Amino acid sequence: MIDVVLAAPDVAQEPDLVVAASGCGVRVLRRCVDAVDLLAAAAIDPDVTVVLSAGLPRLSSDAVRGLGTERRIVGLAADPLDATSLSGRGIRLVVPVEPTAASTWSAVRSALSGAAPPARPEPGAGADAAGVWTTGVWDPGDPSVVAAPDHHPGRLVAVWGPPGAPGRTTVAIGLAEALAESGRRVCLVDADTYAPSVAAALGLVDDPGGGLARACRQADTGLLDAPALASSARRVRGEWHVLTGLTRADRWGDLAASALDTVWQCAQAAFDVAVVDVGFCLEDDDAPAAWARRRNAAAVTAVASADRLVAVADASSAGAARLVAAWPGLAGAAGATRTTVVRNRSGRRSAGSGWDDALREFGIGAAVRPLPADARTLDSCWSRGRSLGESARRSPLRRALVRLAEEVVSG
Amino acid sequence: MAGGRGRTRESAESLARPPASPPARRLRRARLGDLRLWLGLVLVAGSMLVGARLMGADDDTVVVLRATRDLAVGAGLDGLAPVRVSRAAAGDLYLEGPAPDGVLRWPVQAGELVPRSAVASGPRADSRLVTVPVDPLHAPPALQRGSLVDVWSVPGDPEQGEPGLVLPAVSVADVSTDALGMGGELAVVLDVPSGQVAAVVDAARGGEVDLVAVPARSQSADAGDAAPSPSPVPVAEGRP
Numbered sequence: 170m171i172d173v174v175l176a177a178p179d180v181a182q183e184p185d186l187v188v189a190a191s192g193c194g195v196r197v198l199r200r201c202v203d204a205v206d207l208l209a210a211a212a213i214d215p216d217v218t219v220v221l222s223a224g225l226p227r228l229s230s231d232a233v234r235g236l237g238t239e240r241r242i243v244g245l246a247a248d249p250l251d252a253t254s255l256s257g258r259g260i261r262l263v264v265p266v267e268p269t270a271a272s273t274w275s276a277v278r279s280a281l282s283g284a285a286p287p288a289r290p291e292p293g294a295g296a297d298a299a300g301v302w303t304t305g306v307w308d309p310g311d312p313s314v315v316a317a318p319d320h321h322p323g324r325l326v327a328v329w330g331p332p333g334a335p336g337r338t339t340v341a342i343g344l345a346e347a348l349a350e351s352g353r354r355v356c357l358v359d360a361d362t363y364a365p366s367v368a369a370a371l372g373l374v375d376d377p378g379g380g381l382a383r384a385c386r387q388a389d390t391g392l393l394d395a396p397a398l399a400s401s402a403r404r405v406r407g408e409w410h411v412l413t414g415l416t417r418a419d420r421w422g423d424l425a426a427s428a429l430d431t432v433w434q435c436a437q438a439a440f441d442v443a444v445v446d447v448g449f450c451l452e453d454d455d456a457p458a459a460w461a462r463r464r465n466a467a468a469v470t471a472v473a474s475a476d477r478l479v480a481v482a483d484a485s486s487a488g489a490a491r492l493v494a495a496w497p498g499l500a501g502a503a504g505a506t507r508t509t510v511v512r513n514r515s516g517r518r519s520a521g522s523g524w525d526d527a528l529r530e531f532g533i534g535a536a537v538r539p540l541p542a543d544a545r546t547l548d549s550c551w552s553r554g555r556s557l558g559e560s561a562r563r564s565p566l567r568r569a570l571v572r573l574a575e576e577v578v579s580g
Numbered sequence: 581m582a583g584g585r586g587r588t589r590e591s592a593e594s595l596a597r598p599p600a601s602p603p604a605r606r607l608r609r610a611r612l613g614d615l616r617l618w619l620g621l622v623l624v625a626g627s628m629l630v631g632a633r634l635m636g637a638d639d640d641t642v643v644v645l646r647a648t649r650d651l652a653v654g655a656g657l658d659g660l661a662p663v664r665v666s667r668a669a670a671g672d673l674y675l676e677g678p679a680p681d682g683v684l685r686w687p688v689q690a691g692e693l694v695p696r697s698a699v700a701s702g703p704r705a706d707s708r709l710v711t712v713p714v715d716p717l718h719a720p721p722a723l724q725r726g727s728l729v730d731v732w733s734v735p736g737d738p739e740q741g742e743p744g745l746v747l748p749a750v751s752v753a754d755v756s757t758d759a760l761g762m763g764g765e766l767a768v769v770l771d772v773p774s775g776q777v778a779a780v781v782d783a784a785r786g787g788e789v790d791l792v793a794v795p796a797r798s799q800s801a802d803a804g805d806a807a808p809s810p811s812p813v814p815v816a817e818g819r820p
Binding site for chain 2: 371372373376379398399400402404405410411439553554
C-alpha cells in the first residue's frame with residue numbers, strides 16, 4: 170500500500186483516481202487544490218509520495234523544490250507539453266494519464282518502482298509529436314542541453330562588488346563587449362536586484378518581451394531552454410547579447426532562486442560566455458519558507474554557479490576596507506571559484522601597491538588588476554547610452570578592460 | 581588564449597544553428613541627417629499646401645455691394661463698397677461689383693446690401709417728374725420718397741364718371757409737405773413715363789387724385805415687370 174497526496178485538480182480523471190485508488194494498492198491521504206495546499210499537506214509527512222499534475226495552480230519550480238529533494242514525486246501529464254513543463258520544473262518521474270484510472274495508478278506504481286521503461290521523445294520533437302511520446306516513464310534529463318547536445322557549456326562570469334564600490338555595471342559591460350569582439354558568443358545578464366542599470370547604460374529601449382524576468386517566468390513554468398533564453402535576450406552588436414534586468418528594483422520577486430539556476434544553466438548552454446552583473450548583497454537572507462522569494466537569490470545563485478568571479482572594489486582606502494569586510498560573504502557564496510579583484514578608478518594619487526598589500530594582509534590572495542579612472546569618458550558614454558567600445562575605443566580604460574577580459578576567461 | 585578561442589570556434593560551428601536573439605532596440609541621438617526628420621517636414625509642408633489649395637478651391641463666397649451711406653430713390657450707384665459674403669446666403673439677389681450705371685428704385689440704408697432688383701438699368705429717358713396735389717387723407721400715411729403708388733383719378737362731379745386707375749405702380753420722387761395747396765394738399769412728385777404724363781395731368785386738373793399704396797411685397801415685382809395691377813407673386817424674399 171502506497172500513501173499518496175494527490176494534487177491534480179485539473180485532470181478530468183481525478184475523481185476516478187480517488188475511487189479506484191484502494192483497488193490498486195494506493196491510499197489517497199489528501200486531495201489538494203493548489204500548490205500551497207500541497208506544500209502544507211506534504212510538510213506533515215516527509216515520506217508521503219506526491220502525485221501532481223502540470224496544471225496545479227501556483228505550481229512553480231520553487232514549490233517543487235519546497236517539497237523536498239528526497240521526496241518521491243510523480244507528475245501526471247495529459248500531453249507532451251505537460252511532460253515538458255513538469256520535467257522543466259524539476260520533476261523527474263512523469264507518467265501519462267492513461268485511459269482508465271486503474272491503468273494510471275499502475276503506471277504510477279511502476280514508475281515509483283523503477284520498473285517501467287524510460288520513454289523519451291526525440292530531441293526537437295515538439296508538443297505535437299504525440300506518437301513519439303507513449304506510455305512509460307519519461308525522464309528527459311537536463312532540459313538545458315536539449316537545444317545543443319554537442320555544445321560545451323560556456324563560462325559563467327559573475328561581476329560582483331562590495332557595498333560602496335561603483336563600477337560593477339561598467340566592468341561587466343566592458344568585459345562582455347571585449348569578449349564578444351574576440352569572437353565569442355556572449356550574453357551580458359543584468360541580475361542586480363538593487364540597482365539594475367545595464368539597459369540605461371546601453372541606451373536600450375524598454376522591451377517587455379524580453380529580459381531576465383521573462384526568462385525566470387519561463388523557467389518557473391518549466392518551459393525555459395537554451396533557444397527560449399536566447400529569444401529573451403537582445404542582440405546588441407555582432408555576437409554580443411544582453412538579457413536586461415528588472416525595470417524596477419522593487420520587482421525583485423520576479424527572480425526566483427530555482428528559476429535562476431535554470432537560467433544560468435541555459436545561459437551556459439546557449440552562449441560561450443555569460444557575464445552576470447549582480448547586486449552587492451550576498452547575504453542569504455532569512456525566508457519564511459524554503460520556497461519563498463529572496464531578494465539576494467539572483468546574486469547568491471549567480472556567484473554560486475559562476476566559474477569565474479570578478480570582484481570590483483574602489484581604489485581607495487575605504488574601498489579596500491569595504492572589500493575586506495565583504496570578502497567572507499563572497500567566499501561563503503562562491504567557495505573556491507577563481508576570483509580576480511579589480512582595483513577600480515586607480516589613479517596617480519591612489520594607493521597602488523599599498524592597496525594590494527592591504528588585501529594580502531587580510532588573507533585575500535586573489536590577483537588584483539587595476540582599472541584607470543576616466544570619469545569624463547564614462548560620463549559621456551553613459552549620457553549617450555553607448556559602450557566604451559562604441560564611443561571611446563582607444564581610451565586606456567577600454568584597453569585595460571580588453572586585457573582583463575582575456576585574463577578572466579582564460580585557462 | 582589561442583587554444584581557448586579555437587575551442588570556442590569549434591563549439592560555435594558544432595551548433596547547427598545557434599539560438600537566435602532579436603536585435604536590441606537602442607536609443608539614438610537625433611541627427612540632422614535623419615530621414616524621418618525630412619520626411620516629417622515634407623509631410624507638414626505638403627499637408628499645408630494641399631489644405632490651402634483645397635480651401636481655396638472650395639471658396640464659396642461672392643463679392644456684393646453694400647451701401648456706405650443712405651441712398652434715396654433715383655440716386656445713382658455711388659457710395660457702394662464691396663463686401664464678401666457666403667454665396668449660399670446671398671444667392672444672386674444682390675448687386676455684384678463693379679457698380680453698373682443705374683438708379684435706385686427704392687431707398688437703401690447705409691450698411692444694407694444693394695438688391696439687384698432695386699436697380700433700374702439707368703435713368704429713364706422717357707421719364708418725367710409730375711407734381712400733383714393730393715389731399716393727405718387720400719394718400720398713404722407713410723408716403724415718402726421711393727414709395728410705389730397707384731394713381732387713381734376721382735372726378736369732381738360724380739356724374740362725370742367713376743373713379744379710374746390712371747397709372748399703376750408709380751414711384752414717388754418726392755413729397756413736399758411744405759408746399760401745401762389751397763386745400764391743405766401735399767405736393768407729390770411722381771416719376772411718370774412721358775407717354776402717361778397727359779393722363780396724370782388731366783386727372784390732377786379734372787378732379788382729385790388718390791394715391792393707393794402698392795404693398796411692399798409686390799413692389800419689386802411691379803417695378804420689375806411693370807405689371808398693371810399689384811400682384812401677390814412672392815419673389816423677393818432676400819430683400820434687405
